[in-house]
Amino acid sequence: MAPSHTLSTIVDNRQRRVHRHRLVVALLLLLLAGVFCLTLSLGQSFTPPGDVLRVLLGEDVAGASFTVGQLRLPRALLSVLAGLSFGLGGVAFQIMLRNPLASPDIIGISSGASAAAVFAIVVLSLSGPIVSIVAVVAGLGVALLVYGLSFTNGVAGTRLILVGIGVSAMLESVIAYLLSQAPAWSLQEAMRWLTGSVNGAQLSQSLPLILGLVVFGALLLSRGRDLEALRLGDDTAAGLGVRVARTRVIVIVAAVGLIASATAVTGPIAFVAFLSGPIAARLIGSNGSLPIPSALIGATLVLVGDYAGQFLLPGRYPVGVITGALGAPYLIFLIVRVNRAGGSL
Amino acid sequence: MTRHSLTASQLAAGYDGLDIFSGLDLAVPPGAITVIVGANACGKSTLLRAMSRLLTPRQGHVLLDGKSIHRTPSKELARTLGLLPQSPVAPEGITVADLVGRGRHPHQGMFSRWTRQDDEAVAAALTATKTMELAERPVDELSGGQRQRVWIAMALAQQTQILLLDEPTTFLDISHQIEVLDLLTDLNRTRETTIVMVLHDLNLAARYADHLVAMAGGRLHISGRPEEVLTEQTVREVFGLESSIITDPTSGRPIMLPIGRHRMAPGETEASP
Numbered sequence: 001m002a003p004s005h006t007l008s009t010i011v012d013n014r015q016r017r018v019h020r021h022r023l024v025v026a027l028l029l030l031l032l033a034g035v036f037c038l039t040l041s042l043g044q045s046f047t048p049p050g051d052v053l054r055v056l057l058g059e060d061v062a063g064a065s066f067t068v069g070q071l072r073l074p075r076a077l078l079s080v081l082a083g084l085s086f087g088l089g090g091v092a093f094q095i096m097l098r099n100p101l102a103s104p105d106i107i108g109i110s111s112g113a114s115a116a117a118v119f120a121i122v123v124l125s126l127s128g129p130i131v132s133i134v135a136v137v138a139g140l141g142v143a144l145l146v147y148g149l150s151f152t153n154g155v156a157g158t159r160l161i162l163v164g165i166g167v168s169a170m171l172e173s174v175i176a177y178l179l180s181q182a183p184a185w186s187l188q189e190a191m192r193w194l195t196g197s198v199n200g201a202q203l204s205q206s207l208p209l210i211l212g213l214v215v216f217g218a219l220l221l222s223r224g225r226d227l228e229a230l231r232l233g234d235d236t237a238a239g240l241g242v243r244v245a246r247t248r249v250i251v252i253v254a255a256v257g258l259i260a261s262a263t264a265v266t267g268p269i270a271f272v273a274f275l276s277g278p279i280a281a282r283l284i285g286s287n288g289s290l291p292i293p294s295a296l297i298g299a300t301l302v303l304v305g306d307y308a309g310q311f312l313l314p315g316r317y318p319v320g321v322i323t324g325a326l327g328a329p330y331l332i333f334l335i336v337r338v339n340r341a342g343g344s345l
Numbered sequence: 346m347t348r349h350s351l352t353a354s355q356l357a358a359g360y361d362g363l364d365i366f367s368g369l370d371l372a373v374p375p376g377a378i379t380v381i382v383g384a385n386a387c388g389k390s391t392l393l394r395a396m397s398r399l400l401t402p403r404q405g406h407v408l409l410d411g412k413s414i415h416r417t418p419s420k421e422l423a424r425t426l427g428l429l430p431q432s433p434v435a436p437e438g439i440t441v442a443d444l445v446g447r448g449r450h451p452h453q454g455m456f457s458r459w460t461r462q463d464d465e466a467v468a469a470a471l472t473a474t475k476t477m478e479l480a481e482r483p484v485d486e487l488s489g490g491q492r493q494r495v496w497i498a499m500a501l502a503q504q505t506q507i508l509l510l511d512e513p514t515t516f517l518d519i520s521h522q523i524e525v526l527d528l529l530t531d532l533n534r535t536r537e538t539t540i541v542m543v544l545h546d547l548n549l550a551a552r553y554a555d556h557l558v559a560m561a562g563g564r565l566h567i568s569g570r571p572e573e574v575l576t577e578q579t580v581r582e583v584f585g586l587e588s589s590i591i592t593d594p595t596s597g598r599p600i601m602l603p604i605g606r607h608r609m610a611p612g613e614t615e616a617s618p
Contacts, residue, residue, distance in 0.1 A: 006477055007468040013442055013481055014459065098434060229450050235430035238399050240503065241423030241451035286439045286483065 021288035028283075028296040032080070035303050039076045040068055043311065074201040079302040079319070081209035082198070082262040083272060084217075087298020089258035090273025091280060091290050092220055095227050096251050097157040100334055103274035104139075104259045107164025110268035111171035112142030113260035117267075118175050118193050122182045132208040132264035139260030142167060143252055195320025196269030198306055205265050212261030220254035221291060223247055228289050269305075270320045271327020272298050278330075301326075348375035349410050349425055349506050351396065351539070356405035358388075358395040364403060365391040366563040373507075373556075378533050378540045380550040383560035384584050389543040390431065390511050392560065396541070397428040397509050409507075423451035427505035431512050433496055435484040441495050442480040445470050448502030470501035474528060490521030497528060508532070510542040514549070522546075526553045551575045551598045559583045575599040 040056075041047045051064040056073070059065075090103045104110055116138030120126040126134070146167050150160040175193055192199070220227075226247045229237040234244050259273060280294035305326070306319035313322075350373070357367035366388035373379050381389045394400040396407050398414050407414045414422055427448075435444060448470065449463045471477040474494045479487065484495060493513060500508055513529070514522040530553060532538045544550040550557060551571040558568040561583040567574050580588040580601055587604040 006472065007464060010442055010468045010471070010480065011464050013440075014446065014464065017440075017443065225450065225453070229447065231434070231436040232444075232447060233430065233432070233434040235394075235399055235428070236433040238419075239397060239423065239428030239430065239500075240447065241420035243419050281437070286436070286443050 017287040021284060021293075024283050024287070025293055025296070028293055028300070032296055032300050032303070035300060035307070036076055036080065039079075039303060039307050040072050043067065043072055074203045074206070075198050075306065076303060077203070077206050078198045078201040078209070078266060079306050080299045081206055081213060082266045082269060083276075083299030083302035084295045085209060085213055085258040085262035085298070086269060086272040086302070087276035087280075088213075088217055088220060088291055088295040089255040089262075090275075090298070091277035091294035092227065092251050092255040092258075093273075094277040095290065096230055096248060096255075097160060098231065098233070099157045099161060100274070100278050101161050101331075102157060102164075103277070104143075104255065105268055105271060105273045106168065106331075107146055107161055108142050108166075108168035108171055109139050109146075109164075109256055109259055110263050110273070111168045111175065113139040113263035114193050114268050115171045115174045115178070117264045118178045122178050129208050132212075132261050135264030136212075136257055136260040139256045139263070140253065142171070143256045147252070192267035192318065194267070195318055195324055196263075196267035197318030197320055198266055198302075199318060208261055209265055212258055216254040216257035216261070217295075219250060220258070223250050223254075224289055224291060227251060227291070267320065269302055270324035271331070272301050272305075272323050275301060275323070275327050275330060278334075348537070349539070350375055350408075351426070351507055351541070352408045353392075353396060354406055354408065356392075356395060356402050356407065358391055358400050358402040360391075364563065366560065366565075367404065369405070369565050371558065371565060371568070373539060373541055375539050376533070376537045377555035378530065378553060379542075379556040379558060380554035381541070381543045381558045381560060382545075382547055382550045382583075383566075387560045387583075388563060389560055393428075393509055393511050393541070393543055397426060398422065399428070399430075420451045423503065423505070425505055425507060427500045427503045427508045429496055429500045429508070429510045429513060431515065435492075437485065439484050440481055441476060441484055441487075441498075442467060442471070444484055444495060445476075445498045445502050448499040451503060466502045466504055470498040473501055473532065474498040488521075489517050490524055493517060493521070493525050494528065497525070501532070505538075507539040507541070510540070512543050512545060514544065514546070522549065529553070547575065547580070547601050548593075551600070552593065552596050571598055575601060 037049065037052070041049050041052045045067065047064045047068055051061050052068055054061050055064050055068040090105070093102045093104050093107070094100050096102070113135040117131050117135040120131045120134040146160060146164045150163040179193065226237070226242045229240050229242045230244070230247065238244050276294040276298040277290060279297050280290045284290060284293055301323060302319055305322040309317040309319050309322045352373065353369055353371045356369040357364045359365040369392065381392060383389050391400065395402045398407075398419070401415065409417065409422070409426060414426070445467050446463070449466060452463065471480055474497055476491065476494050476498050479491060479495065484492060487495065497513070510529070513525055517525065526549060529540055529542070533540050554571050556568065557571045557574040559566045559574055559579055566583055567579055575590060577588055577590055580586050588601050589604060590599050590601055592598070593600045
């Protein structure tokens with residue numbers, strides 16, 4: 001084979017990988033947009049897409065303005081934003097520690113943020129954006145605690161995961177205790193902090209989420225290349241010129257910021273952060289980076305989970321119950337498989 | 346092509362506040378193959394880690410062209426000094442060409458696009474390591490020897506003048522060990538790449554090294570041409586092993602034959618325990 005021919009195969013194959021990646025991202029976007037439109041127009045009653053569009057454009061449509069504008073839109077928007085945050089934050093941790101079990105909802109960061117949010121609401125009687133700030137700070141605190149406790153000659157992924165599971169269990173009991181001390185709380189509100197839900201969503205709640213996504217999401221994506229290099233192992237990445245320790249700190253801050261700001265609004269929607277990355281890895285294969293596909297999958301999971309919980313099952317369930325039911329079997333599968341083979345993302 | 350000099354002066358490094366080695370001076374001969382040998386836990390890998398910035402030395406300096414590598418921007422360093430660690434991780438399902446392309450990382454900016462140069466570097470690396478026909482295969486499916494060649498290809502795509510390798514032949518059977526060492530020698534001869542590697546096997550080390558470094562007791566014990574370094578005395582001092590050294594009829598390099606307590610030829614007396 002002539003050298004030019006082999007070079008052109010290399011180029012072709014690389015371009016094919018790039019196109020595949022773009023195709024998957026485009027299809028995921030399309031799917032998300034489709035589900036989004038569906039949840040806006042079809043609930044307990046059907047609203048014609050034309051009416052939905054007119055409501056979105058700010059017109060007053062009899063019979064549709066309330067259902068679509070006040071009920072369905074805030075709910076769908078919040079689902080998408082929270083899902084994007086969970087998907088992005090989760091996959092960042094999984095890539096960085098090269099272990100699908102390293103998801104923030106398993107290593108205690110979500111429970112840290114929820115515990116802080118519950119404490120702020122129940123004990124300190126706070127509400128609004130300040131709760132989000134408290135949750136983000138607490139999430140970071142828990143991340144640092146878990147990181148610090150598992151630090152001996154650098155951080156090993158498995159040690160961090162085990163420490164995180166322990167810390168997470170402690171924080172769950174804190175949440176349970178706080179909720180038991182708040183008798184005035186409705187069951188629905190309590191459910192939010194246990195499994196996560198978008199019940200009673202309001203449009204104004206999406207602001208802190210958008211802010212979180214813009215700030216922390218951009219920070220995370222700006223380290224995308226270094227994060228990708230970390231998939232080859234810390235030493236190899238360092239050999240390629242990645243400043244491993246600094247990249248880790250930036251990724252942790254960004255991912256915790258995303259997870260915690262979403263958790264403060266919707267509660268810890270179970271297993272979305274945990275599931276999105278591996279699903280994205282399955283779809284993308286070797287064709288490129290995972291963060292953006294994973295974010296889109298997270299958003300779709302929350303949106304579909306919430307829709308299923310409301311309309312597709314007998315009785316109504318918060319979204320966290322649905323995603324939890326999806327995630328738990330996968331967790332068991334993963335633990336069995338990782339124990340056997342030592343998997344990576 | 347400019348030749349870069351890599352030296353360590355009065356280097357001390359270790360873990361948990363304990364020095365694994367100290368007071369170590371080493372000048373890596375440019376354009377040559379340097380092999381580091383020594384008993385288990387003597388600090389061979391630690392030395393390699395300190396020389397490639399994976400580990401911050403507790404004392405002393407590692408100098409690349411007279412400048413401390415700990416003060417050089419990491420990407421700039423990664424364009425001159427490449428490293429293949431002992432157990433690199435291949436992401437699940439990644440193809441050979443994709444993995445080799447990762448070696449271009451230090452040549453790319455945060456958002457810069459893939460260039461013709463990048464493609465050419467990948468193609469050249471695949472050709473040099475004879476892995477071109479594997480380009481679209483998943484790395485998981487390759488044999489140990491093929492996989493090691495692919496990792497070396499990744500390091501080649503990085504296009505560094507100096508390449509450090511930590512036990513590149515571990516877990517390989519003997520024919521693949523020779524294949525990898527021959528490949529590294531080819532690179533050294535054709536591209537004048539300076540190679541520094543840790544090897545376990547003394548005889549392979551003596552066969553392939555231009556410059557042999559033996560470590561023992563947290564020090565650089567002896568360094569020089571293999572004929573000077575691999576002696577019965579060195580083996581005794583470094584490994585605590587009695588041996589006899591003969592000359593390899595093929596390469597003219599020394600070969601170490603260990604003397605144990607058993608299996609003596611008739612006429613020899615078995616050594617007492």
